[in-house]
Every structure is written in C-alpha cells, then in structure tokens.
Amino acid sequence: MSIAGGYYKSVEAAAVVDMNCVQLFCKNNNQWRAKEISEKDVTLFQEALAKHNVQAPLCHASYLINLASPKDELWEKSIEGLKLEMQRCEMLGIPNLVFHPGAHVEATLEEGIDRIITAIDRLHAELPDCPVTLLLETTAGQGTCIGHEFEHLQSILQGVKAGDRVAVCLDTCHIFAAGYPISDEKDFKETFKKFAKLIGFDKLRAIHLNDSKKDLGSRVDRHDHIGEGKIGVEAFHHIMNDKRFKKIPMYLETPKGEEDGVSFDEKNLATLRSLIA
Template sequence: MRLLGSHVSIAGGLHKAFVIGGKIGCTAIQIFTKNASRWEAIPLDDEKISQFQDAWNTSGIQTVIAHDSYLINLGSPQDELWQKSQYALFAEALRCEQLGIPYLVIHPGSHVGSGQAQGLRRVARALNRIHQQTPGHSTQILLETTAGQGTNLGYQFEHLTAILDLTQEPERLGICFDTCHVFAAGYELRTKEGFQRTFDAFDRLLGIKLLKVIHVNDSVKPCGSRVDRHQGIGEGEIGLDGFRWLMTDSRFETIPMILETPKGRDPVVSDQHNLRILKDLCKTIER
C-alpha cells in the first residue's frame, strides 16, 4: 500500500495533526513541530510527547515527516544568521527525536551572493556541526530539491551530491524529491522519456536508495522557470501524465508521498480531492 498524505496543521497541539490526517484519509502526514514563522519554540514536555505518540498509535497514520522552519538558512554567508540557523535546526532535530519522527526535511539554503560553491560548503559545515551535536540520533535530515529561485541552492542534483561529499556522516542524510521544484528547476517530468531521464540522472548522481520522501505537487510555472509556485495535481504545467509515471513506478511504492498543494477554502476537501486523483492514477496504466 502506498503511503499518501499531506502537510497538515498542528493548530491546537501537535496531536491534532492526526485528527486532520484521518479526515483527509492520509496514511502519512507532514507537519511543522513548532510555529514555522518563529525562531523560538516552547520545549516539549513529557505530556506533549505522550499525547503525540498516543494519537499516532491510535490513528491510521503510518509515517510522520517533519519540515523545518523556512527561516533557517544553512548557506548564509552572514555568521549571525548561519549560527542562529544551526541552533534552530538542532532544536528541530531534537524535537523530532523526542517525538519519534524519522525524517526532518530541510531546504539546503541560499548563498545570498557568496556563490554556489561557498554556499554549499557552508551548508555542509553546518550539517557536520549538527550531526556532532546529535550522536546516536535516529532522525534523518533530508535535503529537499528546490526550484532554484533567487540564490537558493539544491536545484541541481549536483548541489546535493556536493553537500553529501562534503559532510563527514553522509549516511545520516537523505533526499526529499519535490516534483514542482524539480520541474521548475528544469528537469522534465511530463513525458515518459523525460521522466525516465530525470530519475536516471537522480540515480546516477545520488542513488534512488537515498530518496526517502516525495513531495507531490504540480507547478504553476513552466519547466526551467526556477519559480516555486505549487498547483493542484493535474492543474499545472506538469499535468496528469507526469504523475501517472510517478504513481505507477514500482521503485516508489514504499516511499511516503506528501501533498503540498494549495488548500483552497476547505483544506480537508482540497487534500481529499488531490489524494483521490493520485489514487486513481495508480489504476490507469499498466506497469
């Protein structure tokens, strides 16, 4: 059974995410473990941790994934922000470990004019420090593919390879593949041949075994635009065929797939609609 779900709200408490996920029909969910627009986080106490784990155990959710705060920039050339970002990511990694969440998805960061090579080195150095502070932790940090907007790093598979090569414990890292981001970055997904070329390149440079989570989103903007704008499944520039190839590829059967599509007026209804499309696509083409 494929693990399908969405990024859901934690309003009212972390444990409430399972209620929303259940209404949508998720078997996997992605959450922020804290307010994503603030640096600070209220420490987790034993009651909150137990509440979260009890809700998880009694839900139909098999996998929980966390996403880090968008404030974090491990590629920043500014030492103050770089140090602050490291501390914030360490705190989020610790929260995931306490909650039993296996994956923490992060955007690699932005070089902000210092150049890609320097930015990638900064990201790797920051990850090395965080790994040094979390020996024995089971939560794995996942580098997310990006669209390449502005000075964002991670829009080429080679960027992620460079980070892995520069880290001292690369086995503690994995990859989150975002369909909108990869497409906007210039990788083709619309045709079967283009889809295969993209994943052949991914496998050659990174290895399919490093792929732990897939964000399933259509793109408002065309291939190669390097503009990060998500759209509902089949409603954007990728179209339904690209998602057919994804949903019927046996290599991805056990990899959690998470929607980050626009929510509309009713987030539950919007997510149900997009999940239904993905499930239907599984039946429309022979393997």
C-alpha cells in the first residue's frame, strides 16, 4: 500500500479493504535518499495499526539495492541503503525488511553469493542491536538475479554469521517463473518438500501471493491477479489450506486499480478467502 500522505495512510488503505496485514515501502523505492521520519510519523503509524488491528507490517526495500554487485561503488551504496532501511524499520516498529538478494552481473554466481553474505555480515556488525530481520526474497531469475533456486538462499542463510537475523519471503509468481510447479497438488507437495529440505519452514516469515502472467520456468517476473494467470487458482487453494502456512502473513502484490467500482485488491482478497476450506 502507498505511503503517500504518511505511513499511517498505508494502514488505513489496508483496513478499508478488510486486510489484516500490510506491506509498504519505508522510503521512495526508486531513490537512495530518504525524508527523515518524525516522531509524529511513528505515532500515527503505530496508532493506525492498533486502531484497525492491522498486524505484521512488512517493509519492502528499495529496488536500487544490489548486495551482489561486483562494482564496489554500487555495493557500498547498497549496504548503506539497506542499513538506512533497517534503521527506518526499527523506528517505525516494523519487524521484517524484505529485499531482493541481488544480481551478480559479470561476476560468477558464487562470487555474487559471497558478496551478499559479506554485506549482510557487515550490516549485522554495524547494527548489532537492530531487531529488524532481513528477509531474502525468492526471485524469478531474470538476467543474473540470485534467488531463483532454493539452493541460492540456502547458501546465504548458511553463510551468514548471525543466521537468526535472516529469514525468507516466498513469492508465488517468482518461484513459478523460476521453474517450481505449484498448481497440481503433486507438484505443490514436491516443490515444498524441496523448500522444507533446503530452507525450512522455520525460516519462512512472509509470503507474497501473486499469480503469474508468464509461463512456468519463463524466468520473467510479471504479476497477475489471483487465479487469472498461468499459475491458476488451484495452487492458491493448496496454500490457503496448508497448515504449514497458517501463521505466515501473506501479502498481495497484484496489479492495482478497480473494476465496476470494486478495487482489484478487494477482488483478489475475496478470491483467496473463498478458497479457505
């Protein structure tokens, strides 16, 4: 939800469509600089969460950040950028900060993963008491983006020194585009058997629920409305009724807009809730 007009506006927007959790940016996601957060911003945000009983606020980090970059200038800038976002989350009382692991560009995959681990270790050393957990997001695997194989995230989680301060956010569109089938029940079970073995459900802290405009294994990240894309409604039925996901907050990143006076957010939410047995 948009933070235009104040962080509390994102909570109010979520409440209007009867959502009980919310994802937001804690700064402009396409800029490095950030406007200072005031005490009033924090108070209004926390009051809105309490008033509307919106829980598990989740912050999504800037798309500019690339902890895997082989270019020192961008790598350093990315570390500072993510550090700033961790501090802003702490101020706002947001427990989890999700970010895309990064792209290794002309470097090797292994070198990219090492850069990510080194960057996260440095962040933890510089912010030893920050309570914010960094969530590595599963990716579709466009270009040289890291995170489209569960093994990538496993390597990072195992490589980081303070492993308890890092977890995972799973995106349904991304894993499908990356080549993990989840529509058929048999495929769904097999995919999450792999996830459990390589990452573990104890490391799953958030789920982005999105259908995919592109095919299985396309490695193209294009989100669609629930049940209207290539994944189809069956996969979301499995997720909605799998006890392993019962206490994991789930967030829509489906296209915005409305149809016949009903917002797409309301429509997607109603579809998901209708699938709960």
